[in-house]
Amino acid sequence: MPLAMAGMGHHLRVVKINAGHGLCERLSSMGLVPGAILEVLSNGFRGPMIVAVKGSRVMLGRGMALKVLVE
Amino acid sequence: MTHKKIKVALAGNPNSGKTTVFNAITGAHQHVGNYPGVTVEKKSGSRRFQNHELEVVDLPGVYSLTPHSVEEVVARNFLVEEKPDVVIDIIDSSNLERNLYLAVQLLEMGVPLVLAFNMSDVSKARGFRFDIDTLSKLLGAPIVATVGHRNQGIDELLNTVLLTAAQSNGDRKVSISYGKEIDRELQKLQAIFVSENETLSSHHRRWLAIKLLEGDTEVQKLIDHKGLKNVDNLHDAIERSVTRLEDVMGDHPEILIADRRYGYISGALKETVSSTVEQRKTTSDRIDSVVTNRLLGLPLFLGLMYAVFHLTFTVGDPMMGWIEEFFGWLGGTVESWWPAGSDSALKSLLLDGIIGGVGGVVVFLPNILLLFLAIAILEDSGYMARAAFIMDRLMHKIGLHGKSFIPMLIGFGCTIPAIMATRTLENRRDRLTTMLVAPLMSCSARLAIYALIIPAFFPQTWHGAMLWTIYVIGILLAIVSAKLLRSTVFKGESTPFVMELPPYRMPTLKGIFIHMWERGWLYLKKAGTIILGISIVLWALTSYPQKAVYDQDYEAAAAQATAEYEAATQLLDADLAAAQALLEEKLDSLAQAQQAEDMAYSVAGRIGHWLEPLVRPMGFDWKIATALIGAFAAKEVFVAQMGIVYSVGEADEESDALREKLTSNYSPLVAFCIMLFALISAPCMATIAITKRESNSWKWALFQLGGLTVLAWVVTVVTFQLGSLLGIGV
Numbered sequence: 001m002p003l004a005m006a007g008m009g010h011h012l013r014v015v016k017i018n019a020g021h022g023l024c025e026r027l028s029s030m031g032l033v034p035g036a037i038l039e040v041l042s043n044g045f046r047g048p049m050i051v052a053v054k055g056s057r058v059m060l061g062r063g064m065a066l067k068v069l070v071e
Numbered sequence: 072m073t074h075k076k077i078k079v080a081l082a083g084n085p086n087s088g089k090t091t092v093f094n095a096i097t098g099a100h101q102h103v104g105n106y107p108g109v110t111v112e113k114k115s116g117s118r119r120f121q122n123h124e125l126e127v128v129d130l131p132g133v134y135s136l137t138p139h140s141v142e143e144v145v146a147r148n149f150l151v152e153e154k155p156d157v158v159i160d161i162i163d164s165s166n167l168e169r170n171l172y173l174a175v176q177l178l179e180m181g182v183p184l185v186l187a188f189n190m191s192d193v194s195k196a197r198g199f200r201f202d203i204d205t206l207s208k209l210l211g212a213p214i215v216a217t218v219g220h221r222n223q224g225i226d227e228l229l230n231t232v233l234l235t236a237a238q239s240n241g242d243r244k245v246s247i248s249y250g251k252e253i254d255r256e257l258q259k260l261q262a263i264f265v266s267e268n269e270t271l272s273s274h275h276r277r278w279l280a281i282k283l284l285e286g287d288t289e290v291q292k293l294i295d296h297k298g299l300k301n302v303d304n305l306h307d308a309i310e311r312s313v314t315r316l317e318d319v320m321g322d323h324p325e326i327l328i329a330d331r332r333y334g335y336i337s338g339a340l341k342e343t344v345s346s347t348v349e350q351r352k353t354t355s356d357r358i359d360s361v362v363t364n365r366l367l368g369l370p371l372f373l374g375l376m377y378a379v380f381h382l383t384f385t386v387g388d389p390m391m392g393w394i395e396e397f398f399g400w401l402g403g404t405v406e407s408w409w410p411a412g413s414d415s416a417l418k419s420l421l422l423d424g425i426i427g428g429v430g431g432v433v434v435f436l437p438n439i440l441l442l443f444l445a446i447a448i449l450e451d452s453g454y455m456a457r458a459a460f461i462m463d464r465l466m467h468k469i470g471l472h473g474k475s476f477i478p479m480l481i482g483f484g485c486t487i488p489a490i491m492a493t494r495t496l497e498n499r500r501d502r503l504t505t506m507l508v509a510p511l512m513s514c515s516a517r518l519a520i521y522a523l524i525i526p527a528f529f530p531q532t533w534h535g536a537m538l539w540t541i542y543v544i545g546i547l548l549a550i551v552s553a554k555l556l557r558s559t560v561f562k563g564e565s566t567p568f569v570m571e572l573p574p575y576r577m578p579t580l581k582g583i584f585i586h587m588w589e590r591g592w593l594y595l596k597k598a599g600t601i602i603l604g605i606s607i608v609l610w611a612l613t614s615y616p617q618k619a620v621y622d623q624d625y626e627a628a629a630a631q632a633t634a635e636y637e638a639a640t641q642l643l644d645a646d647l648a649a650a651q652a653l654l655e656e657k658l659d660s661l662a663q664a665q666q667a668e669d670m671a672y673s674v675a676g677r678i679g680h681w682l683e684p685l686v687r688p689m690g691f692d693w694k695i696a697t698a699l700i701g702a703f704a705a706k707e708v709f710v711a712q713m714g715i716v717y718s719v720g721e722a723d724e725e726s727d728a729l730r731e732k733l734t735s736n737y738s739p740l741v742a743f744c745i746m747l748f749a750l751i752s753a754p755c756m757a758t759i760a761i762t763k764r765e766s767n768s769w770k771w772a773l774f775q776l777g778g779l780t781v782l783a784w785v786v787t788v789v790t791f792q793l794g795s796l797l798g799i800g801v
Contacts, residue, residue, distance in 0.1 A: 021286060021325060022139040026569055028329035029135030031169045034322065035330055041356065044365045047464030048473065048568055054168040054333070057355075059460050061467070061568025 004049070004065035006040045012070040013037050019067045030058050032068060076124045077236050078153065082146060082177065083161030084170050085132035086453075086573035088189045090114075091219035091582065092161050093129040096229070111145045111494070120229045128155070134169075134571075136176045138289040140497050147289075150182055156236045157183050159228065164188035164216070165197055165574075167344065171336045174210065178245055179278050183238070184212040185231050191216040191224070193574075197353075202343040209339040211245030220579050246277065249331040252319055256284060256312035263305050283309050284316075285325040355574040359457065368461045375449075380483070383441040390437035398430035420610055429603055433595070435515045435707070440591045442484040442515075446477075447586035451578035456570060463568055469550050470557030472496055473568055475505040479549070481590065482512030483542075486758045488590040490765055500561040504553055506762055507775050510754045511549035513542050516706035520749045523710050527730035528742040545750050548782070605704035605756070612675040613701075613712070625665045632657040670716050675700055689748065689784070690741040690791040699748070705755045740800035744791045751783035 006012055014036045017024050031054035032038070038053040048061045060068070081096075083089040094101075097116030104113045114129035130149060131142035138144050150158065160177055162170040177184050188194070188201070207214045213231050217224030248254055260280035282290040283305075295302060316324045361367055402422055409418050449455050455477060463473030474495050482489035489509045496502040525537050636654040640647060670676045679697030686696045694716040702709035710729075717732040733742065753759060753776050763772035795801055 016322075017326070021323070022137075023567060024323075024326055025135060025137045025139055025329065026567075028326065029137075029172055030569060030571065031172075031333075033330045033333055034326060036333070041359070042363055047467070048460055050359070050363060050460070050572060052356075055166045056169050057359075057572035057574075059456070059463075059473075059568065059570045059572055061463060061473075064567045064569055 001070065002066045003038075003040075003051070003060070003068040003070050004043075004045075004062060006043060006070060008040050008043050011037060011039050014068060015071050016069045017067060018069065019064075023064075023067070027064075027068070031056065032058070038070070076126060077157065077232070078155040079125050079127045079232060080149060080153070080155040080158045081127065081129045081161060082150075082158055082173065083132060083187075083189075084134055084163065084173060084571075086571060087132070087161045087163040087170060088219040089132055089161040090129065091579075092159075092187060092189060092217060092225070092228075093127065094581075094585075095219055095222050095225050096125075097127055106145050106149075111141055118229070121233065123233060125229070125232070128153075133173065135173060136180070137285075138287055144289065150177075150180060155182070157185055157232045159185045159187055159232065160212075161187045161189050161219075163193075164191050164201075165194040165199065167194075167199075167340060168333070168336055171210075171340075172332060174212075175247065175332045175336060178211055179247065179281060181275060181278060183235050185228070185235050186210065186212050186214045187224075187228055188214055188216045189219050192218045192221070198346045200345045206339060206343040209245075209343070220582070247332070247335050249281075249328055252316060253284070253324065253327060253331070256316060256324075257281060259312060260284065260305075260308055263308060281328065284312060285328060286313070286323070353574065355453075358575055359572070362454070362457050363460055368457075372458055372461050375454075376480075379442070379445040379449075382445060383438050383484075387438040387441050391434055394434045394436065395430075398426060398434070401430075402426050416614075419614060420607065425603065425606055425610075429606060435518070436591065436595065438515050438518075439484045439594050440587060443481070443488075443590045444583060444587040446481060446484075446590075447583040448578055451576065451582050451586065453573045453575045456572050459570060460572070467568075469553045470561075471505060471553055472498070472501045474570070475501060478505055478509055479512050482509045482514060484515055484590070485594045486510050486512070486514050486754045487761050488593050490758065490761045491593070493765065500557070500563050503766060503771060504556045504561050506766060507556060507771070507778065508549040508552045510758055510775070510779060511545045511552065511751065513545045513750055514706075514754055516754065517749050519707045519710050520702075521746055523713075523726075523730065524733070524742045524746055527733050528739045541746055541750055544747070548751065548786070552778075552782070605701075606708070609675065609701045609704065609708065609712070612678075613670055613673045613697075615673055617669055617672070621665060621668055623661075623664065623668075625661050628661055629658060632661070667716065670697070675712075676716075685784075688791065689787040690738075690744050690795070691748075695745060699752075702749065703753070703756065705757070706749060709749065738801045740791060740794040743794075743800060744787045747790055748783050748787045751779060751786055753779045 003012070003014075014032055014034050016034060017027055017032070019027070027033070036053055038051045040049065041052055041057065042050040046062070048059050049065055050057055050059050052058075081089055081093055093114065093116065097118050100118065101114065101116040104115070106113045111131055116127050116129075118125045118127060128149065130146040133140075133143045133146050136143055136147045136150075138147070149155075158177060160174045162174065164170075174184070174186060186207075194201075201214075203214050203216075213235060215224055215228045215231050217228055249257070257277060257280045260283060261276045264276045264279065279290060279294070283294070294305065313324055316322075316327065320327055362371060405421050405426065406418070409415055446455075449458070459473040459476060462476040466473050466475055475493075477495070478489045478492040480489075481492050486509055489512065490506050493502045493505045493509070496505060521538055521541060525534050529537050632654055636650055639650040639653075671680075675697050676693070678700055679693040682696040682700075683691075683693040686692070686699075691699075694713070697716055698709050698712035701712040713733070714726065714729050717729060717736075737745075759772045759776050762775050763769055766772065
């Protein structure tokens with residue numbers, strides 16, 4: 001499911017990122033690669049969300065969060 | 072003892088404390104410039120250490136070394152072209168996993184690397200223990216623990232730098248395996264290089280192969296330009312490899328390689344890092360649950376912004392007073408160098424032109440510095456990232472980026488650093504839009520005009536509300552303009568919003584003062600250079616040509632006044648003090664009337680007259696037009712110019728005499744329109760110049776100038792006409 005729909009406090013694993021090269025690499029360098037485990041710290045279901053991944057906290061806009069598929 | 076020059080480059084993630092370490096190494100021996108062709112700051116410095124001369128360059132903070140952003144390209148190009156003797160990677164050791172992603176890429180490049188495990192006080196507090204020796208071996212680079220903001224570990228770091236520089240190149244390289252499949256494809260690509268070019272080291276060949284497999288456009292360009300014989304072969308081979316890997320592994324090599332890098336990192340860390348404390352919610356997280364809370368976040372943010380502005384005005388006001396007094400004193404002293412009443416061009420230049428003009432700018436320095444101080448505290452503590460998070464949704468609605476809000480905030484101090492702050496926006500469209508609407512955030516220069524007009528025309532209880540209204544109008548216009556721009560001229564996708572949320576940190580005193588001063592200095596420079604120059608030009612424009620024949624015979628009138636004075640002092644019961652005062656008053660008003668006549672006759676006055684038909688629809692007359700000409704150079708100048716036009720001598724925004732003149736000549740509606748026009752029209756020449764520099768084209772700078780002027784004219788005309796029609800404030 002897209003990360004955008006994940007509830008707060010859930011631990012999820014990144015499965016796939018539906019984006020072009022630049023975006024993929026951008027997300028990778030922040031820790032969001034397929035296989036990475038993340039925790040949803042804040043999701044207001046409107047506007048950006050915050051996740052914890054690889055020891056740091058990352059903010060993602062809604063559009064981005066829709067492109068990251070997690071399970 | 073050799074005096075060898077060692078070139079050192081500092082790389083690292085944003086928020087890793089890189090700049091603090093850079094400051095610790097180079098101290099005052101720093102210099103800021105630009106990388107050629109881009110508006111990315113280049114910070115370089117020097118340091119003497121054990122008889123060696125270290126040339127240090129602080130590369131832009133990056134998360135990776137791909138060609139996807141300007142900063143990354145700049146950083147990578149520097150490493151490839153300048154070939155520094157040593158590269159220090161500053162790592163936030165409380166956040167190793169992600170920070171090492173960059174380190175691994177540096178390893179791939181094969182640069183002589185030293186790893187600085189910065190913020191080791193935080194990682195120790197969090198209970199992390201590192202097996203430095205093993206980790207160092209696995210990463211193929213020496214590791215030094217540092218605490219940048221306490222200056223700890225710096226000497227050890229520099230020592231290690233020297234040792235690394237002295238080492239020979241071959242032994243250090245660590246080669247990372249990307250798994251059987253990828254390694255095989257890499258070998259295939261490397262083979263093509265061997266047949267072409269034996270001078271490339273095997274490590275370098277591997278790096279090129281990795282980049283080509285990832286689809287790195289910059290490296291592609293590089294290879295194409297080298298004119299290899301088998302270029303087509305190479306392209307085919309790359310395509311085949313990529314397709315094969317996608318089929319077998321299910322993803323593009325770029326993602327696979329990224330994943331492998333992390334795999335390598337996590338493997339190394341598993342062996343060497345242990346933590347004694349259960350990693351659950353950190354303090355930062357707990358604070359964030361309130362700060363970024365859906366319900367509490369925005370009110371908290373607004374409250375903080377209110378506090379910031381309140382601070383700048385209340386604390387700043389007394390200081391402004393001191394500066395005003397100083398300039399008053401300065402003016403008085405300079406005036407006393409000439410005999411009273413003398414009419415020297417130099418005196419006029421110094422007093423009206425320079426002291427008047429420059430003083431008007433410097434007086435706002437306390438306000439601006441306080442605003443920048445507050446912003447520096449918010450940035451250094453990490454709150455700004457949260458603010459961007461909170462604002463992102465709103466910004467998104469107008470078509471802007473969450474990060475756009477920071478330049479806008481700075482714009483309330485001075486538009487110039489605000490425009491420069493747009494550098495953090497990677498998307499050109501976002502950046503240009505923000506640059507163009509930033510001037511609508513009412514800067515402190517325009518405050519002078521409001522401070523003059525509001526107390527003059529509006530009752531005491533309305534003062535706060537009027538000021539607030541003007542600021543809000545600016546913000547609303549900015550929102551509308553941004554939306555308009557984004558749906559027409561700058562149509563297109565906004566940059567995806569991805570931003571790190573650094574842990575909250577206690578800002579250091581040194582840090583915030585440096586950040587505050589960096590921006591405040593720009594404002595002072597504007598005062599010292601452009602405003603000084605403009606003040607002189609304006610002085611010339613308003614003083615010349617001088618009238619030979621006046622409407623009133625001033626000399627005769629002055630002579631008569633003096634005669635009357637003499638007569639009065641001869642009387643037996645003469646009140647000498649009163650007579651003296653009367654004489655001074657008469658002479659003063661004669662001088663000022665003469666000045667006003669001169670002004671009307673001067674170049675500036677004539678231009679004002681000529682512009683009158685254009686400004687009439689706004690309710691303005693030629694006098695306001697003349698003052699606005701000066702205001703184009705710098706808004707603060709408007710007040711002084713009005714003073715001259717109305718022969719009130721040296722006027723500032725506190726001048727009651729000037730206020731009286733204004734109220735007797737204009738209606739509250741016109742006064743409001745003056746403020747509106749000042750708000751919307753281009754702030755000052757310096758802004759246009761900065762926009763040109765930051766956008767790298769005259770087109771946008773002129774568009775900004777034209778757009779703002781037209782917008783100002785239209786809004787003000789509509790307001791005036793509507794107001795007149797409805798009979799409001801006439």
